[in-house]
Amino acid sequence: MxxxxxxxxxxxxxxxxxxxxxxxxxxxxxxxxxxxxxxxxxxxxxxxxxxxxxxxxxxxxxxxxxxxxxxxxxxxxxxxxxxxxxxxxxxxxxxxxxxxxxxxxxxxxxxxDDSVVDLLDYCHRKITALVGRAASNEAVTRDDEHISPTKLDRMGRKKCPSSQSNLWEELLEVSSVINRMLCTSNLPCLLVQLIERHPWSRRVDGELQNYIKMKWQKTPAEDQLKVALLECHVWIALFNLLLIKDCKRKYDFNRNQLLKLQSFMTDVLMDQLPPLIHLRQFLASLALADPAPPKHQLVLEQV
Incomplete structure (x- = not known):
């Protein structure tokens, strides 16, 4: 203890x-x-x-x-x-x-208080930067002796998913920011891109590595089917965002983007994260029918 x-x-x-x-x-x-x-x-x-x-x-x-x-x-x-x-x-x-x-x-x-909007926008900027970096295939092949501005910002963004999955859950309890997350920032689609790019893992000389505890670590053969911790946090964030009661009422679903998740929702993933079964069922229903259009309401936001 x-x-x-x-x-x-x-x-x-x-x-x-x-x-x-x-x-x-x-x-x-x-x-x-x-x-x-x-x-x-x-x-x-x-x-x-x-x-x-x-x-x-x-x-x-x-x-x-x-x-x-x-x-x-x-x-x-x-x-x-x-x-x-x-x-x-x-x-x-x-x-x-x-x-x-x-x-x-x-x-x-x-x-x-009012700074919750600043907190949300901060998280959005970090995830957007991480997705952009992954899309450009930027990777670290060695650890620099001295820290650089690029490396400092990269490390901050890599930590982002782990700190934010729980943060989204807390933010969803604050009604004033739900509209900002779903409509203004469109976080669900942004997190889909994060799943697609999976910046928490890479292959170097055919060897699988995962980003764990602020550094790249070799993944043993027996652990290669395990879902990376950072990936778990992103899935949990998606689960919380898409299955909340206000989502269907406020969110203008981008079906083509969200349905990309289906190819990643394997039985192996379901075994390790059982709550995602509900998300897979939701996506299956989304594939069969167009969701009802969101109800447009007057929303006052802090700017």
Missing amino acids: AESLIVAAEAESLVKVLETFPLKEVGSDRWVRQHVNIQKLTIQSYVNTKQDKQGDFVQELLVSYRKIPVLVHEMILVEVWKQNVFPIICQLKAINSSNLYLLYVMKSCEAA
Whole structure:
């Protein structure tokens, strides 16, 4: 049983002082201290989950002190910093990558308030970039000694499916973003492209490799029929998006795109992810008849 990294009282003191920073403050002493504190909170939340406690006091504190929007702001701040500042720094000197990654626990999207739309758009940008990279057949054949802007962004996108399958499930509980996911962003079709491109696996010299724990690893022959963890997350996200009650009412189904999933829904996949049987049945019915057109309603969205 893992021991606690921090106790509830210490976690509360760390959560209370979480604050947003302007872009110019990224890398400052104050920002680094908060970065370290967020890492501690993340690890403790993970420990709480693994210990199957009745409640995760870290997540409860983040919600009660209304700090979820702070974490969303920090995540987008780091994205902007990576795109606009990090390339310039890389031209000046090599940087150790060990302190460049933040982990966020987003268990209650409702606590994110208006920033939930920013969170959704952030996820959409990352998946779109990952699909685009896979479509262009860009691949990593070696590990660079020093991290580059391209590699930094690539690693962030590779992590995206694993963090987002649960995130979609949480977002679907927030009615204000369902229309944005289904209609504005058209996430179901985007995830279909992700299944088609399967950027979490590759073959190098005839050898199958999967992207696991932030690196490419050889897949043993006995495990090659197992569904990759990242692929599981994408399937779960599709299941949640297409089978929710509001989907048929709001979503303008692209049959040709969605029916591409049928060729991937093998018996091997069904054995490993039994809930997908319902998704396969839904696609079979979609193939036989056109769905009813969506009901167009006035929708107010944050922009």
